[in-house]
Every structure is written in C-alpha cells, then in structure tokens.
C-alpha cells in the first residue's frame with residue numbers, strides 16, 4: 215500500500231525516539247516546534263523547514279487549515295491590495311504568501327473575486343485548502359506533522375520554553391524544542407508558559423458556517439432577498455428567534471445550486487469562561503441551522519428542494535487570546551499604512567469588525583496601500599524563544615480585525631517560522647528580518 219510520505223516520516227521519527235521509553239510515552243526533540251496547523255502554522259513550518267531547521271508541527275484536529283477548514287470560511291482575504299479601478303488583482307507582497315495563494319488558485323481553478331469597495335478575495339473549496347497545505351508540508355523531509363495532537367502544558371526555564379506536553383491521539387507526547395512558534399490562534403503555548411495574554415474573546419462575534427445544496431440556481435440572487443424577507447417574517451411571527459436575521463452569504467457561492475451561509479451570534483461576555491460559551495453556542499447554533507433550513511424549504515420557492523449539505527465542524531471564532539508583545543500593532547498603524555524598518559509582514563485588509571448586526575463594520579484605508587507588522591509584535595514581552603503568529607500576535611482589538619485574515623496570517627506565520635529557525639540555528643534575527651523583507655519585495 216502506498217503511504218503518504220509525510221506519514222511515513224512522522225512514524226519513523228516517533229519510533230526512533232521511543233527507544234528506551236515506557237510503552238505509550240514518547241518524546242520528540244526539534245529545532246522549531248510549531249503549535250497549530252492553521253494558515254499561520256502551515257506557513258511557519260514551511261518557513262522553518264526551508265531555512266534548514268528540524269521542525270515538528272502539532273495540530274489538534276485531524277486535518278490542516280485551522281479556521282479556513284474547520285470553520286469553513288470559504289475565501290482568502292489579505293492577498294491583494296484594495297483597488298476599485300484596476301482590471302486584475304494586485305498582490306500585496308511576494309514570497310510565500312503569493313506562492314501559497316497561487317497554488318491554491320491553481321488547485322481550486324478559481325480567479326480572485328472583486329468584492330464591494332475594491333476589495334479582492336480568493337474563493338476556495340474547503341478540502342482543497344487542507345490538501346494544498348498537506349502537499350506543501352510534505353515537500354520537506356525535515357518537517358514532521360503530528361495530527362490529533364493537543365498541547366496542554368508548557369514549561370519555561372527563565373525566559374525560554376524548554377518543554378511542551380501534548381496528548382497525541384490520547385497518548386502523552388513530550389516535545390523538547392529550541393524555539394517555538396505559537397500559531398494556536400489563542401496564544402495557548404505562550405499563556406501556558408506564563409507569558410501575559412490579552413483576552414480578546416469578546417472583541418468580535420463568532421459565526422457558524424453551513425452549506426445548502428439543490429438551491430434553485432436560476433433564482434439565487436432573488437433567493438437571498440427572499441430569504442431575508444421570509445426570515446424577518448418568521449422572526450416577527452415568533453416562529454424563529456431574532457438571531458436568525460443575522461444570516462449572510464459567503465462571497466463567490468451560489469453558482470451551482472450550492473450556497474454557503476453564515477449565522478452570526480452575539481460576541482462573548484466575560485461572565486463565564488470561553489469553553490462554556492463555545493459549548494452552548496455550538497449546540498444552540500447547530501439546532502438553529504436545522505430550524506432555518508426547515509423553514510426555508512417550507513416557505514420559499516428558491517429553497518423548496520434545498521438540503522443541508524454540511525455544517526462547519528467548529529464554530530468560527532474571530533477573536534481569542536493575543537500575546538502581550540515587545541511591540542503592539544495599533545489601530546493607527548493599520549489605518550495610516552505605517553511601514554517599519556523591522557516590518558516582516560504586510561497587511562492590506564480593512565478593519566472588519568463583526569458586532570451585533572448581520573453585516574460587519576468596515577473601516578477602510580487608502581487603496582493600493584498596506585501596513586507593515588514589526589517583528590517585535592510577534593515576540594512575547596517576557597519569553598525569548600517564542601514567536602506568535604496569525605491571529606494571536608500582539609495587536610489592539612481593532613488592528614487584529616484587519617490582521618487576522620488568512621493572507622496576513624500566512625505572512626506572520628512565514629515570518630515567525632523564519633525567525634524561529636534562525637534563532638534555533640544561532641543565526642542573528644537581523645538576518646532573518648532582512649531575508650523576510652527581501653522575500654516580501656520579490
């Protein structure tokens with residue numbers, strides 16, 4: 215039987231280090247440990263692998279992609295500059311961000327879409343995103359991916375994380391890294407190791423994405439108006455809760471009788487821990503999706519034959535924990551398009567805040583402009599060998615509503631992985647910054 219090369223490597227590595235340990239206990243040593251296989255973690259692992267480091271990537275789910283796949287978000291934003299006049303999408307930066315975007319584009323066979331106000335996004339199919347991430351990582355013999363591995367502990371000595379503890383398919387696994395990339399989306403490892411973490415869980419509202427198929431494709435545009443009208447009527451009659459009016463469409467869907475929709479809930483309050491919120495949200499929102507589908511098929515023409523095709527396995531949480539870094543990206547940095555000599559990633563998406571209405575509040579900055587994220591925003595104030603990437607680096611709540619998009623998560627992931635590899639291999643961080651800046655300008 216043909217075994218996927220990445221799997222073969224992971225088995226070989228664990229078997230090697232298992233020698234001499236109790237059955238069931240294992241430990242892995244590596245130069246760079248990457249926690250989380252979302253957009254940022256995938257980019258970080260590839261960057262560190264390309265820089266020659268021995269890398270281990272741990273992901274708690276059985277697939278890669280993070281929110282892109284688990285929450286089925288459907289489009290990549292942050293790859294192209296905002297531009298309402300040009301005829302094609304202008305990349306915000308070169309290097310890995312564009313490389314990944316191009317590979318994804320080829321794999322899905324889609325062109326970037328121009329949305330309202332000159333914003334561009336690349337639509338993708340959910341399984342294809344995961345398989346592109348798998349394919350990219352499989353190219354590196356020095357990168358070991360461990361799926362179903364949840365990190366639940368980290369030990370620091372002084373200002374350095376020296377160990378992390380995970381359950382990999384329910385078996386204990388100890389990691390001994392030289393440097394760490396925290397791309398968990400929640401600053402999990404930084405927090406477990408004792409670094410200060412800002413709780414951003416209540417900053418933005420979460421959404422549950424679901425898909426309907428067999429929608430009358432000839433009526434899709436009209437269908438959405440019909441959905442809104444009928445849902446409003448149902449809410450007014452008391453047949454459905456008010457929340458159902460907060461339904462919106464994922465751009466680029468609807469052409470083939472399949473519609474991807476998102477139901478937006480209220481932002482978290484601080485009265486109880488997030489794990490309690492999530493349990494309630496996911497159970498209630500899934501039940502509500504079934505009610506909405508039943509109602510639409512019984513009360514609208516467009517959705518008469520429609521069937522629920524899928525509900526995202528995870529609720530889409532837009533905001534969570536963020537490190538308190540040596541520097542912090544501020545709202546003004548984003549809105550003024552601030553550049554920095556230590557800039558290691560470019561952001562070009564506007565500030566997009568999801569609050570209590572069906573549509574987000576957008577704060578735009580200049581067309582064809584971008585801001586830069588300095589390396590120190592990725593470095594926790596009190597940990598020397600940890601780099602945070604993706605939606606958990608150090609930023610104000612407002613700035614993160616821009617920098618969290620997948621294109622920018624790939625960019626900060628790439629930078630964190632490069633910096634972590636350079637540090638692990640005793641190369642100066644200045645050199646890492648210069649390398650990343652050169653790649654961004656390619």
Ligand SMILES: Cc1cc2nc3c(=O)[nH]c(=O)nc-3n(C[C@H](O)[C@H](O)[C@H](O)COP(=O)(O)OP(=O)(O)OC[C@H]3O[C@@H](n4cnc5c(N)ncnc54)[C@H](O)[C@@H]3O)c2cc1C
Nearest residue numbers: 250252253254274280281291364365399530604605618620
């Ligand atoms: C509903 C919704 C719609 C969105 N729409 C878009 C859109 O259209 N376009 C766009 O560009 N962006 C969109 N976003 C934002 C974007 O999807 C995310 O911000 C981005 O994917 C974050 O990437 P990340 O790698 O930083 O984090 P994540 O994608 O959250 O990845 C973190 C990874 O870490 C893993 N992990 C967490 N804890 C542990 C642990 N303890 N041990 C091991 N693994 C762990 C998780 O399983 C996950 O795979 C949307 C977000 C939401 C919620």
